[in-house]
Amino acid sequence: MTDFKAIERIFDKAGSEGRKALSEPETYQVLAAAGLNVPMLKICPAPISDEEAEAAAKEISDKFPGDKAVIKLVSSKTLHKTESGGVKVCGNNSEEIKTAIMKMSEKFPEAEAFMAVEFIPHSPFGLGEELLLGARADDAFGPVITLGPGGTHAESFMKVLAKGIAPSVLPALLADEKAFEKLISASWIWNYCSGNVRGGKRLAADAEIKKWLAAFAEIMEYFRDNGKSAWAISEFEINPLCIANGRITALDGVLRFRPAKDKARNKPSKGGVQAILSPKAVAVIGVSEKKMNMGRIILNNVIKVGFPKEHIYVIKPGINEIDGVKCVPSPKDLPEKADMYVVAVPSSTAADVLKEAGNSGKVNGIVLISGGLGEKSGSENAAQHVIDMIAGGRAKNPDFAMSGANSMGIVLNKAKVNTFFIPEYKLEHPIGLNPNIAPTAFVSQSGAFVIAAESTMPWLKPLYSITVGNQQDITVVDYLDSLADDDEIKVMLVYMEGFKPGDGIALAKILRRARANGKQIVIYKAGRTAFGQKAVMGHTASIAGDYLVTDMILSQNGALVAQNFEEFYDFSMLACHFAKYGKIGRNTFLMSNAGFEAVGMADNFTKSINVAFPDDSQLKAELQQVLAEAKLDGLVDVRNPFDVTPMAPDRAWAEILKRIIPHKGFDAAIVSNVPLSGSVQTLPAGEGHKENYEKGSFICNAAEAARQAGKPLLFCVDSGRLYDPYCDYAAKLGLPVFRTADRAVKMYIRYLDYVNETL
Numbered sequence: 061m062t063d064f065k066a067i068e069r070i071f072d073k074a075g076s077e078g079r080k081a082l083s084e085p086e087t088y089q090v091l092a093a094a095g096l097n098v099p100m101l102k103i104c105p106a107p108i109s110d111e112e113a114e115a116a117a118k119e120i121s122d123k124f125p126g127d128k129a130v131i132k133l134v135s136s137k138t139l140h141k142t143e144s145g146g147v148k149v150c151g152n153n154s155e156e157i158k159t160a161i162m163k164m165s166e167k168f169p170e171a172e173a174f175m176a177v178e179f180i181p182h183s184p185f186g187l188g189e190e191l192l193l194g195a196r197a198d199d200a201f202g203p204v205i206t207l208g209p210g211g212t213h214a215e216s217f218m219k220v221l222a223k224g225i226a227p228s229v230l231p232a233l234l235a236d237e238k239a240f241e242k243l244i245s246a247s248w249i250w251n252y253c254s255g256n257v258r259g260g261k262r263l264a265a266d267a268e269i270k271k272w273l274a275a276f277a278e279i280m281e282y283f284r285d286n287g288k289s290a291w292a293i294s295e296f297e298i299n300p301l302c303i304a305n306g307r308i309t310a311l312d313g314v315l316r317f318r319p320a321k322d323k324a325r326n327k328p329s330k331g332g333v334q335a336i337l338s339p340k341a342v343a344v345i346g347v348s349e350k351k352m353n354m355g356r357i358i359l360n361n362v363i364k365v366g367f368p369k370e371h372i373y374v375i376k377p378g379i380n381e382i383d384g385v386k387c388v389p390s391p392k393d394l395p396e397k398a399d400m401y402v403v404a405v406p407s408s409t410a411a412d413v414l415k416e417a418g419n420s421g422k423v424n425g426i427v428l429i430s431g432g433l434g435e436k437s438g439s440e441n442a443a444q445h446v447i448d449m450i451a452g453g454r455a456k457n458p459d460f461a462m463s464g465a466n467s468m469g470i471v472l473n474k475a476k477v478n479t480f481f482i483p484e485y486k487l488e489h490p491i492g493l494n495p496n497i498a499p500t501a502f503v504s505q506s507g508a509f510v511i512a513a514e515s516t517m518p519w520l521k522p523l524y525s526i527t528v529g530n531q532q533d534i535t536v537v538d539y540l541d542s543l544a545d546d547d548e549i550k551v552m553l554v555y556m557e558g559f560k561p562g563d564g565i566a567l568a569k570i571l572r573r574a575r576a577n578g579k580q581i582v583i584y585k586a587g588r589t590a591f592g593q594k595a596v597m598g599h600t601a602s603i604a605g606d607y608l609v610t611d612m613i614l615s616q617n618g619a620l621v622a623q624n625f626e627e628f629y630d631f632s633m634l635a636c637h638f639a640k641y642g643k644i645g646r647n648t649f650l651m652s653n654a655g656f657e658a659v660g661m662a663d664n665f666t667k668s669i670n671v672a673f674p675d676d677s678q679l680k681a682e683l684q685q686v687l688a689e690a691k692l693d694g695l696v697d698v699r700n701p702f703d704v705t706p707m708a709p710d711r712a713w714a715e716i717l718k719r720i721i722p723h724k725g726f727d728a729a730i731v732s733n734v735p736l737s738g739s740v741q742t743l744p745a746g747e748g749h750k751e752n753y754e755k756g757s758f759i760c761n762a763a764e765a766a767r768q769a770g771k772p773l774l775f776c777v778d779s780g781r782l783y784d785p786y787c788d789y790a791a792k793l794g795l796p797v798f799r800t801a802d803r804a805v806k807m808y809i810r811y812l813d814y815v816n817e818t819l
Contacts, residue, residue, distance in 0.1 A: 062278050063093040064289070071283075071291040071317055080316055083134050085175055087313035091298075094275040097309040100124055100178035103134070104161060106171040113165075117158035120176045127152050128179035131160040134172050149179065180311065182304040184211045188252030188263055190300035191308075193272055195232065195280045197294045199323060200564030203232040203280030204609060205273065209249045211300040229612050232284075233565050235277035240270045242616070253303060263303045272301070272308060285323045292320035323561040326451060328534050332461025333542050336425035336534070337524065338475050339399035342367060343391070343423070345375040345413060346404035349382050354429065354481045355404035358469065359383060361478040365471075365491055373398065391420035398422060402469075402479050404429040410465065411445040418453020418460055427479060428464030428529070443532060450533050466529035468507020473523050480525075482511055490514045494521040496794030497551075498580075498639035501543045503536050504528065504555035509584075513553075516629060519791045520636065523549065537563040537570065544574040550639045553632050554583040554619075564610065568617040575618035575819055578642065580635045583619045584628040585610050620814045630807040633796040638772045643816050645727030646670045648808075649720050650701035652801060653708055654734040657778060658701040660802035661730070668809045671700045674725025686715040706737035713740070713758035721762070722769040730808060731762065732776035732801035735783045742777075742786045753786055763793040776804045 067090050074082055082090065088098040100123070104116045120129060133146030141147050145167060150156040161174050182189045190211030198204050208227025228247040230239055244250045244266060253269070255262035276296070283293045295316040302311045342362055346355035360383060362372055374382050377389035388394055391401065401423045403413050410430045417423040428446075446465065453460035463470070469479035471490055480489055500522040504510045507527035514520050524543065528536050536556055543549055552574060559567075574581055587607055615621050620635070622628035638644065648669045652658050665671060673680075680698050687693040687704075690712040695705055704712060713733075721729055735742030741756035743749060753759070759775065766773035775790045776798040777783055787797045798804035 062095065062275060062282075064282055066093040067279070067283070068289055068291065071289075074317070075291065075319075079136065080318060081136065082315040082317070083136065083172070084132065084313055085134060085173075087315045088310065090279070090315060091275075091310055091313065094279060096272060096275055097307055099180060099309055099311065102176045104174040104176065106134075106165065106173050107169075108161060108165055108174065110162065113158045113161045114154070116176070117154040117161065120157050121152055121154045124152055124176070124178050126179050126181065128181075129157055130177040130179050131157065131164060132175045132177055133164055133168050134175050135168060135170060136172065137170055138168065152179070177311070180302050180304050180309055182302050184300070188249065188260070189303050190311075191249065191253070191269075191303070192227065192297065192299040193276060193301045194227075194295070194297035194299070195276050195293070196296070197280075197284060197292060198564065198606075198609070199285075199561045200559035201231045201233075201568070201609070201613060202562070202565045203277075203284050203293070204613075205230045205232055205235070205276050205280065207243065207247055207250070207269070207273070210298075229609050230273070230277075231565055231568060231613060232277040232280040234568060234617070235274065235281075237270075240273050241266075243273065244269055246616075264306050264308055268303075268306070268308045283317070283320070285321045287320060290320055291317050293317050325561050325563075326454070328454075328461035328538055329459050330542060331459040332425055333534055333538050335399035335459060336427065336461070336463055336470065337472065337539075337542060339425070339472075339477060341371040341373070341394075341396050341398050342400045342402065342477060343373040343375055343394060343398035344402045344404065346402075346429075347374045347376060347382055349376070349379055353404075355402075356382070357481045357483070358402055358404055358429070358479045359385060361480060361489070365478040366476040371396070375401075391417045391422045394420070394422045396422075397424060399424045400427060400470075400477065400479075401425065402427045402429065403464075404481070407431060407442065407465070411442065411449050414446060414449040414462065415452065418449060418456060421457055423453075424457070424459045424461065426460075426462040426464070427467055427470055428462055428532075429467055429469065429479075429481065430464070431466035431529075443530075447532055462533040463526075464529040465532055466507075468510065468527035468529075470527065471522075471525040473521065480511070487511055487515055488518055490521050490525050492521055493523075494519055496792075497521070497636040499523050499548045500551040500553060500636055501539075501546070501549050502526065502553040503539045503543070504553075505531065505536055505557045506555055506586075509555045513629065513632070517633065520632070522553070531558075531560055535560050535563055537567045540567065540570050540574070544570050544577060544579065547577075550579055551632075551635045552579055552581045553628075553635075554581060555586070555628075556583060557586045564613070568613055571614065571618035572819060580639045580815065581619045582622060582628060582631045582635050583614055584622045584625065585614065616819075618819055620811070627807070630798070630803070631811060634774075634808065634811040637794065637796045638811070638815075641770070641772055641815075644772060644812055646812065646816075647672075647674075647725060647727045649726045649729040650731075650805070651704065651713075651716065651720075651729070652701060652732040652734070653704050653706050653713075653737060653740070654732075654778070655703055655705075657732050657734065657776075657801040658703040660800075661701050661732070661805045664802050664805040664809065666809055668813050673698065673700045674723065676723070676725060679719060679723060679725075682719055683716060686712055686719075689715075706734065707739050708737075709739045710741055710756055710758040714761040717758065717762040718765055721765040721771060721773065726771070728772040728774070728808075729766070730774045730776065730801075730804055732778060732798075732804065733759075735777055735779050735786055742779075742783055744785050744789075753789055757786075757789075759790050759795070760793060763790070763795055767794070774798065774804055774808055776801045 129152045131148045148160045150160045192210035195205045206227040297314045298310045374387040376387045379387040407430045471478045501524040502522040503526045741751040743751040745752040775795040
């Protein structure tokens, strides 16, 4: 059991001396207090005389095991001891030890002490014998633990941080036996330590590294912001962590600390968030009675979507009604409490409006459309004023909460609310439901991202389209926390820019809960690069965070993380259409009428899908008969992928898929049609041709066969803009549509891996 009081005394002493880092000997003391292995050592105070060095050398040679010893510099001014000559391996005899100490004393007159350390025989150049175990404080995720290659390998691998070779990561606040098991199973470097590589041998039991991980998690959880101590560890790193004779021992360490801070966020209540998600009354301020300004557009959009007019109000003194909606002078005059109060006023007056709303006791949730509060340089004071007004309102009403500022608005199909202020001639608002997709919630910091996505994917009609803005009160994570328990929602689409303190770890826990509830979550996290993080900071005034760490943590805890916008659209399309199937079997049928597509599909195969054709002679005979009737039997073999050539007519496609899709040997199908062939109907009725895909295309029959069989069918149309109507037709039939066959296979496989993953 870790002796936290002993560690606290070490911090108290170092802190009283004005230090922000422990010395290496003190770091060993921290590890020893946690019951972890440290080498035998002896401290020699500096400056040191010839006689003192001789006495120390004799004691070291008498007590230390082995034929070597390590002499180290102890100095807060020298960060890289090895590179500067502050580490010397010498023979374990009094003469060599004394010589090493005296030479180091001459070279480093500023030394605070010298330290002799037991030499532990191992190979520093063999992968797996030296590890790096580290932890750092993170405002979003709390302490994050990393395990990777150490010693001479650490810096090389850190330069190429990427999935697969990056250190494994684990938030300390999610640490448990299952998490440790998952971390070491996913750690490529631990494969070398455990002998799980060709020709390798086990160097240490899994229990050894789990002991270190558990101790690090325990220490970091205790010494953190809002933790149990007055001190917080900002960085804790052991490099190398040596494996020898089945034991894991620290051979060097760095620990930086500081006074702990109160970083707890004044979070909105679930009642306040839920009021916005399912309002019973809506009020709008900023509506002009003379022109169609932003506030009036919002008012009219709320009316048009069908929200009961008798529960809509305009806050405007001196006017009785606007567009048939009752006006009241101020929020305190509302005849009922407004669950959603839409504020569309200039940013200069927003704080006063919020103060009035908070004082009224008649407002729960606010949707602040006004921008320029916190995301623009020089607006920080105005943003803080808004935050103060929210806190004041919450003191009177615990459910007082605000979404925004800089929000594009919210569309709630269940509650029949639309506060988007984009003109309808610019965007087909996501009103109504698409019965072909799973019930979906789309939550985004960026309003522009939501409308761009819904314009790109017009089939997307989420139950909730929520734009959050710069998260001055309610955050993306707060909304997801409420939606994760909504039994109706099956898919959550998320665009994140930055986190508020504690939101990263909260999101990881929410993802776990949502996945346990049968939901699929697609996330795009902005701020992938240093420049991207600066852009995020400028836009949202949020914590940008480290992208790779964020990506890994979110992926490990149940999110399908998109690396770019195109991936986000593709994953969203697959999740929305296929979430109803839950886990999907890996036996996949692929079909095309072009050789290049069949090859392109095959080039993207992985072990995640099985493309073996079932051993079913009757099925093969029936397919062979279909080919013969289409006069294709001399050209085409029954195989997977199935290349039916450009000469295959719609009837042949339909007959093949009618037999394939319901067959127990296949769990899903990917069908790609190069539509320029004259044998298939891929154009709408029109002059100059006799085609009409609504009456003659095979895709209608295929979509119905997939519905009847309860299996996923993915459609691809590899072509130009002339065939956009054909794609739209397939989408209306309830099919996800790709425009290149190789990408369809690649993205489907990644989606398949996600839905079949066990957390």
